[in-house]
Amino acid sequence: MNHPLRPKTCRARPSLLRTLGLLLAAFVAVGAAAGTANTAPASGAAHAAPAGTANALPQVDQSLLAKVVVIGVPGLRWSDVKASPELTALVNQSNVGSITVKTAGPHTCPVDGWLTISAGTRAWGSVPDQPCGELPGLVDGKVQGWQTYVNRQAEHHTGAPLGRLAETNSKICGFGQGAAVALAHTDGTVANWQPTFDSSKLAACPDAIVDGGVMPLSEGRDEARKKVAELVAQARAADGWVLLVGIAQETADAHQEPLVAMQLPPDNGPRWLTSDSTRRPGLIQLTDVTATILRGQAKEIDPAGSEEPGPLDGNEITSTGDVHTDAAAVIEDRLDTNQRFEQPRPMLVAVVTTLVVAQLAALGWFLITRSRRARSTSVFTMLAQGGFFIAVFLSTATSWWRWPSPGFSLYCVVLAISAGFAGLAQRLLKKHAYLGILAAAYVILLVDGVLGTPLQFGSMFTDGPVIGGRFYGFGNSTFATLAVAALVMAGFAAQKVLDRSRVEAAAAVLVVGGLAIVVDGKPGWGTDFGGIIALTPAVLLLAWFTWRGNISWKALVGIGLAGFVAVSAVAYLDYLRPEDERSHFGTFVARLLDGDVNDVLIRKLQMSLGFFHTPAGWAMLVAVVLSMLATVRPDKVPSESYRRFYVGKPMVRPTLLALATCGLVGMLLNDAGVALPAIMAGFAVPLLVAHLLAAGADDRPATVLPESHLVQES
Structure with a gap:
């Protein structure tokens, strides 16, 4: 019997994002140190005895049968x-x-x-x-x-x-x-x-x-x-x-x-x-x-x-x-499917905890011994964290929920894929292994989006149909992964042709970043309205920096307006489709035109602010703010290797600024709130630390562009 239920994503609700965001905030702290050297839906009780009876059923033509x-x-x-x-x-x-x-x-x-x-x-x-x-x-x-x-x-x-x-x-x-x-x-x-x-x-x-x-x-x-x-x-x-x-x-x-x-x-x-x-x-x-x-x-x-x-x-x-x-096969299929949606959340915590412990242990070993083997091991654990952001999706292709002990099987599969990507990238690309991880994430997510996101549904980055936030397309966690991969790969592509032509370099940014925007936002593919709101201005900013080398306040406002117009156009075109064919882009426009959007916006704002009801949300905010400050004030980062990296290639600064912009816009305008940039940092920071550790120490003094070069007066 063919299996009826192929995987797809759901929008993560705050309970999942809080858990993931808090643990990933720990990775930000790990990265800074290395650079210096659950609401269950549920239910009901018995019915109350009626206190009264409503009108009797109407007498109608008996030929009118129940449909x-x-x-x-x-x-x-x-x-x-x-x-x-x-x-x-x-x-x-x-x-x-x-x-x-x-x-x-x-x-x-x-x-x-x-x-x-x-x-x-x-x-x-x-x-x-x-x-x-x-x-x-x-x-x-x-x-x-x-x-x-x-x-x-x-x-x-x-x-x-x-x-x-x-x-x-x-x-x-x-x-x-x-x-x-x-x-x-x-x-x-x-x-x-x-x-x-x-x-x-x-x-x-x-x-x-x-x-x-x-x-x-x-x-x-x-x-x-x-x-x-x-x-x-x-x-x-x-x-x-x-x-x-x-x-x-x-x-x-x-x-x-x-x-x-x-x-x-x-x-x-x-x-x-x-x-x-x-x-x-x-x-x-x-x-x-x-x-x-x-x-x-x-x-x-x-x-x-x-x-x-x-x-x-x-x-x-x-x-x-x-x-x-085959009734027996159908029933077993449904029971297996329930396992598929039950296990990812607890196994997410288990896998991330394992990776954190491994990173801390390896980092401690390196800081104490400064040995070559310790350095290599620490790099590997950081790269494995990057591989985790790929493994959460590829694991769904293994049908782990049909294996014995599904929860433990998922745990082992995700760790194995994470380690596999880390080892392969480290062996083949050496100190540039982080680019291999990012390139793999970029390609895999683009292909998955075009195919209708079969790797999303039931992955660790979704809550499953019990939560019911998103049944298809890219959720917040997936978008965070794609945004980091797309922006870094766009910066890398621009760096390759920058010496030949700034125009060609800017075009490379628009192609690489634009492709991610199209796949993320197209109804039927990523169908991610909130994602393109954050990614579009970030790509435009990166392209402008690549072309001009700096930006004026007037250009900055223009980029923001251009991003708004582009996103609005996509939503309006979706609205023009037949009502039963619209995605939530067009549905939002319909609600907006009907004046029925206030409750939606209030709920999303409440979800975003809900993270700050616990210390975890504030911890994520601190980590995110520190990460963003590092992109605009590298001279304040207590890491010589980071400051040297910042000015080592022309495209590093624009790429980091684009990442910060995407995270900031996403935090302000997305219902995931501070968890969105926290997840982005959880993916990007360990890979950056892996690169800095792999590159080794260098005694050359660092020079940093003054802050005034970031935004020029028009």
Whole structure:
């Protein structure tokens, strides 16, 4: 059976970036010394008994049969399918996949999941740091505490228009407490609803949502599985098609993993579920459920004459790929996939810690002995850190999640690839080994981007579909790697032709850097809006410095404006495409034109500033500031070898300034905040230190260009 789920990236959320950024900040400290010589999404509890019953289901023409019946079951895992003969029997009768149930809050309790279906965008229903509560009951046909949920969206700037589903599809029916929450109108009232499932009334509904109940944590789980299978059979009898999905975790501290998604009967043989919001065979997200129910209706609505709530976050669920006929193989594939998304985060910490310890030990050995072997070993450990930024991607090509002990296998694979690149580069390129690492990262990421980023999904630099921040394209950590590689390789290419012609050198910068911008930003490739905002001005600045040797304040402003125009043009062109083909570039423009962008910007600002809630964020900021100061005031760096390197070749200074510019713009305008330049430093600084150590000591005095040469008055 062909594997349906090829890797791609997700945008890293702050919890991952904090961990990576803090550890990489340690590399900055290591570099300076050598130069001188986790919120788990989760879920819900039992349903509350209804305090009241909404209007009875309408009497309509019995020939109007249910077309979509969504059965939502919080906590339904693929391990449940494996343990249940009844659910296993459904696999070869269904299009199957996994569903990520990430919502706006830190937990995905049942109320969060049902509210997200109600809004069509990620909603926030539960209270942070508290267990998942019971679902609200109904009193006089209205969801209890509805206004509290509405206020919670405003408090957390989710922008989720609760009640959108019911306002758009007023004839949809609901069964069970969760369905009442999903089908509440904007004022919290619920119509066409029954407190328990009644198969006799299902056929009268054009569409329906059924709450299949929360999966018990232990006792009673077998009975719950049988109940779910019976619900599917009864819903199938209504001659519609059934979408069985997990919509939340069972408890707030539940194990993170994508849940079950099945759609039956299949249209043309059992295949793999997907949607344009994930662009991944075998994977959908919770907001796709709402889009599928609405099936082709307007993406923007005006409920009850209110202000437009904005477009849906999801897309209609479809099927793709080869037909599958082996239920056991499908289930094992889904379980393997869960391993793929479970292991990268803890193994990231383990690998980076190993590299830090190795670097500190090797550096200490060198500082004490000053021996040739110690120097070579220290260089190797620094280069291995650079190799790590390649290994995180190439490791996904090994399918480590199918190996015995997947976590340990990933740990070994990443370290082996990191060491392999370090050893090969050190042997072949000697003191210029760092260029080999950077060139490899540049080429690999460009090729990966053009191919649709198959190396990203499930790598250590993504949080996986549980987080659901990005399902395709380059995330922040990947961009940081590409930016460093592209800018250094652009500077190196310019240095090669600089003596012949400054114009040719500047053109080389634009070609090397421009190619990275195109791959990083093109929708369908890197699709990284925030990345091109930071990389474009950095490339233009490097090209200007290469051409003119200095820059005026007027030119600096012009470069900033040119970068803004270029990025805006890309976003607007994407906006002009059909709505279902837009990336988040065009979606952002649509929100901007609709005046619906404030919540998005506030959330991104909060994510950026969230790093400073812990000492780790401030440590990263200090490390980043020191690194940036070293690029503009090399005379203050207590390292003779660094100062000599700074003035050794004409393109060193412009390249370092371009790196600092990219990091600064990224820190100010990207939701990753200070973690973005910290990751850039974590890649660049160890490679620089490796080069300085490999080049050896030199007693020649260093001369540094005065600061006034950096920016000239016009």
